[in-house]
Amino acid sequence: MTKLEKGPTGQRRGRGARERILSASQQLFREQGINNTGMDQLCAVAQVSKRTAYQHFTSKDELVTEYLRRHDPDTMxxxxxxxxxxxxxxxxxxxxxxxxxxxxxxxxxxxxxxxxxxxxxxxxxxxxxxxxxxxxxxxxxxxxxxxxxxxxxxxxxxxxxxxxxxxxxxxxxxxxxxxxxxxxxxxxxxxxxxxxxxxx
Amino acid sequence: MTKLEKGPTGQRRGRGARERILSASQQLFREQGINNTGMDQLCAVAQVSKRTAYQHFTSKDELVTEYLRRHDPDTMxxxxxxxxxxxxxxxxxxxxxxxxxxxxxxxxxxxxxxxxxxxxxxxxxxxxxxxxxxxxxxxxxxxxxxxxxxxxxxxxxxxxxxxxxxxxxxxxxxxxxxxxxxxxxxxxxxxxxxxxxxxx
DNA sequence: GCCTATGTACACAAATCGTTCTACTTAAGG
DNA sequence: CCTTAAGTAGAACGATTTGTGTACATAGGC
The missing domain is CATH 1.10.357 (Tetracycline Repressor; domain 2)
Incomplete structure (x- = not known):
């Protein structure tokens, strides 16, 4: 597992949006699946505005891909x-x-x-x-x-x-x-x- | 496998809508997954009006359930x-x-x-x-x-x-x-x- | 031959989806 | 301190989703 650095519950918003988005992806895609997770919910959990999310990832597809890429970059x-x-x-x-x-x-x-x-x-x-x-x-x-x-x-x-x-x-x-x-x-x-x- | 009775390619529409709907479900849910198959497409393939589909199955969830129930009613x-x-x-x-x-x-x-x-x-x-x-x-x-x-x-x-x-x-x-x-x-x-x- | 089940066509509502927009705020570096 | 990059809030867009409503057609059993 990669370090998730959850922080003190409610990660302080502000800088570091990309990490928070990917953390939220890990949690939500795992828990409820990819298709069952909307960008609205994902941004809410990541405490990131939708605008910011789409500045880091041009589309949900790209986010999904990056989520899988980051996950276990080397194999076990x-x-x-x-x-x-x-x-x-x-x-x-x-x-x-x-x-x-x-x-x-x-x-x-x-x-x-x-x-x-x-x-x-x-x-x-x-x-x-x-x-x-x-x-x-x-x-x-x-x-x-x-x-x-x-x-x-x-x-x-x-x-x-x-x-x-x-x-x-x-x-x-x-x-x-x-x-x-x-x-x-x-x-x-x-x-x-x-x-x-x-x-x- | 249950008898699919595909008929001569373009099944004649009319009576027997329920069977056609379930046949189309088998084909489409298998080929593209459940969430990726909309009711519109399903009705088009089944050559059934949407109204008829919802007269036979009160919801997509129920159709999915019935699709799984019918599929291999006994186990192999x-x-x-x-x-x-x-x-x-x-x-x-x-x-x-x-x-x-x-x-x-x-x-x-x-x-x-x-x-x-x-x-x-x-x-x-x-x-x-x-x-x-x-x-x-x-x-x-x-x-x-x-x-x-x-x-x-x-x-x-x-x-x-x-x-x-x-x-x-x-x-x-x-x-x-x-x-x-x-x-x-x-x-x-x-x-x-x-x-x-x-x-x- | 009529009556009724069943099915059709298609517009429509309401929700949700991914995505983009505008206008505003904040944090950090020089 | 001031500039600039980064993030925010939330409305809105268009497409797509499930599901309904209305008015009309037709096939078969009696």
Whole structure:
């Protein structure tokens, strides 16, 4: 996660509108979806006048694109770049729930999945970004699988990425955390793909 | 699939408006999503006047709900009710692409996932229907897994359902058929969960 | 052959959408 | 202190949305 620097509740208005707009985007697009969030509401939450919003972003489409671009600029770095874990442990760590927000709530739907579903035009920059991000996650998995000595790292990478996405959408549909289910599958796949008893 | 009885291209207008409306819903909601499909366009495709549409369905919400209700009233019966296949074969058959539509196109996103993402209100009947359908698929898998003699049928059922959803959303995001990836995982899970060399 | 269900055409209301406008205020740097 | 860039408030625009109202047409069962 990037630093959200929420500030003392009611961020003081004034300079720094762009940041406030993007913060509000993160919150609202995540909570209620892109199409269900109007610019009026977004500006109200960001405590920014509409004029200012449109000086920073020429259109809502551009704001959406920037919102996705800013979100996770690198792909899950806190997991894949962790030097303390063995490659095998890193693969498994991707399926552990981050300690953000109270454990009672269900994790919100992956913003890239949301964008891929809500936006219809395949050529929309936001959808392209979603495509790239999803490919990037698989590539990271593949890379780590290769480091771990998996027999078919590309296949394993694609499989693990699919598990994460399945867990995300199923959590949304059933309102129940599906990540443990995905984690169990991941453990099986990793065990199957890695040479037995390799240290990592 | 239910009989769509498309008729000779330009369905003759007149009686039978309700069916035409639901047919158009299937087509348009699937192709462009629920929120991106207006009632005007829908009525035009259905060759039905708007007045008639609102005589059959009091609101778009109700139409969406009915569209999801009608769609697959039973859960994938052609797979789970097939008497020619062993339980194990039935589990695997769920991951084979149905021969509908040319193989070049990617399978459209599962309508229930679409509804779960596009609609924000958890209490919306359509979202409840999506919830129930997703639970139903898992239950069908579980039931079949039990027949096949799986050691932990409930876990396997939930896992296989997650794979299907992961494949659907990933196909959407990457514009590449992800079902084979899910099928490969399913094969591994099923092999792991079923007593070795059982006839089915 | 008539009666009634059903459907049509199309204008219209009301809300909401993204977007732009004008005119005013404020904060920071030199 | 004064200039200038940045932000504000809120009205308004045009397009689009869901949903209605009115007056008219037609197909089928009796």
């Amino acid at each position: 770095p806190e997991i894949f770049d962790s030097a303390e874990l063995t490659p095998r442990e890193r693969l498994l760590a991707a399926f552990e729930k981050p300690p953000s927000v109270p454990p009672a709530e269900t994790t919100p739907l992956c913003p890239f999945i949301a964008a891929a579903v809500e936006i219809n035009d395949t050529d929309h920059p936001a959808r392209r970004r979603a495509h790239d991000y999803k490919a990037s996650v698989a590539a990271r998995f593949t890379e780590t699988a290769r480091q771990a000595g998996a027999v078919e790292p590309e296949q394993l990478g694609e499989q693990l990425a699919l598990l994460l996405d399945g867990a995300s959408v199923r959590t949304r549909a059933l309102d129940t955390d599906a990540l443990p289910t995905a984690a169990a599958i991941a453990a099986v796949l990793i065990d199957n793909a890695l040479p037995a008893e390799a240290p990592g | 019966p052609e797979i789970f009710d097939s008497a020619e296949l062993t339980p194990r074969e039935r589990l695997l058959a769920a991951f084979e692409k149905p021969p509908s539509v040319p193989p070049a196109e990617t399978t459209p996103l599962c309508p229930f996932i679409a509804a779960a993402v596009e609609i924000n209100d958890t209490d919306h009947p359509a979202r409840r229907r999506a919830h129930d359908y997703k639970a139903s698929v898992a239950a069908r898998f579980t039931e079949t897994a039990r027949q096949a003699g799986a050691v932990e049928p409930e876990q396997l059922g939930e896992q296989l359902a997650l794979l299907l959803d992961g494949a659907s959303v990933r196909t959407r995001a990457l514009d590449t058929d992800a079902l084979p990836t899910a099928a490969a995982i399913a094969a591994v899970l099923i092999d792991n969960a079923l007593p070795a060399e059982a006839p089915g």
